[in-house]
Amino acid sequence: MTERQGAVLEQALRLLVDGGERALTTAGVARAANCSKESLYKWFGDRDGLLSAMIAFQASKVRTLDVSGGVLDAASLKAHLVAFAKDLLDVLAGDVSLALNRLAIGQASREGSKLGRLLEERGRRQIGRRAGALLEAGRKAGFLAFGDAEEAYGALYGLVVSDWHLRMLLGEDPGGLKKNFGLRAERAVDAFLTLYGRKV
Numbered sequence: 001m002t003e004r005q006g007a008v009l010e011q012a013l014r015l016l017v018d019g020g021e022r023a024l025t026t027a028g029v030a031r032a033a034n035c036s037k038e039s040l041y042k043w044f045g046d047r048d049g050l051l052s053a054m055i056a057f058q059a060s061k062v063r064t065l066d067v068s069g070g071v072l073d074a075a076s077l078k079a080h081l082v083a084f085a086k087d088l089l090d091v092l093a094g095d096v097s098l099a100l101n102r103l104a105i106g107q108a109s110r111e112g113s114k115l116g117r118l119l120e121e122r123g124r125r126q127i128g129r130r131a132g133a134l135l136e137a138g139r140k141a142g143f144l145a146f147g148d149a150e151e152a153y154g155a156l157y158g159l160v161v162s163d164w165h166l167r168m169l170l171g172e173d174p175g176g177l178k179k180n181f182g183l184r185a186e187r188a189v190d191a192f193l194t195l196y197g198r199k200v
Contacts, residue, residue, distance in 0.1 A: 001057070005043050008033040009057040012050060013096045021103055026050070048114055055122040058096055062087040062127050072141040078189060080134055085160045085185035088127070092165050093174050093181070101169055128153050145198045152196055159188040 001009075011033040015023045026047065030037045044050040063083060091097055100123075104115040132153050138144035146152040168174050 001053075004035075005053075006057060008035060008040070008043070009054050012054050013058065016054070016103070017095045017099045020099075024051075048118070051115060052118050052122050055100065055118050056126060058091065058100070059123045059126045061091050062130075072137055072143070074143050077134075077138045077141070077143050078193065081156070081189045081192065082185050084131055084134065085156075085188050086181055088157075088160055089181040089185060092161065093168060093178055098168060101165075105169070128157075131156065143198055144196050146196050155195060156188070156192045159191050160185065 008029065012024065012029045015028055015032055019028075024047075026037045026040050029050070030040055040050065044053045100115075100119060104119050107115050128150075132149045135144060135146070135149055135152055135156070139146065139149075144152070
């Protein structure tokens with residue numbers, strides 16, 4: 001994705017947050033991003049393609065550093081996991097992710113709605129694949145022990161996210177929750193390493 005396309009997606013996400021689903025039209029995005037509708041169709045296809053790109057772009061903000069087992073040590077593994085956990089919390093607690101999830105929930109019973117599936121495939125699974133590669137590197141380096149990578153990632157995700165995301169989706173003020181994200185990320189990773197870490 002080019003820098004220009006990323007800037008367009010940022011504008012599309014902002015439109016969604018500010019105006020809801022009705023504001024997310026190709027004409028509205030083109031105006032906000034100062035580009036042509038033809039460019040939007042060329043880059044992203046139809047509206048579902050635009051939504052898919054928006055979700056993938058948002059998911060890409062959760063960083064998982066590219067590491068190999070040969071250069072990974074216990075301290076750097078923990079640092080990578082904490083950085084991932086903090087990014088995950090920051091992204092999920094942002095106005096954009098909350099708006100996307102609320103929109104998907106609102107459309108869940110609507111026949112033909114694709115947003116929930118797009119969030120799962122282009123959002124959560126994309127993040128999970130990248131986090132899984134980090135966990136696999138930790139296992140190959142001998143610092144983690146697990147039989148099923150998806151199960152291990154599910155445990156990490158659950159420890160990091162817990163119930164606070166649901167509470168935010170239901171309207172709880174995120175201010176107090178966000179203040180503790182760094183501590184929450186470290187505690188979640190410590191708990192994960194207690195479950196899956198190997199002493200070497």
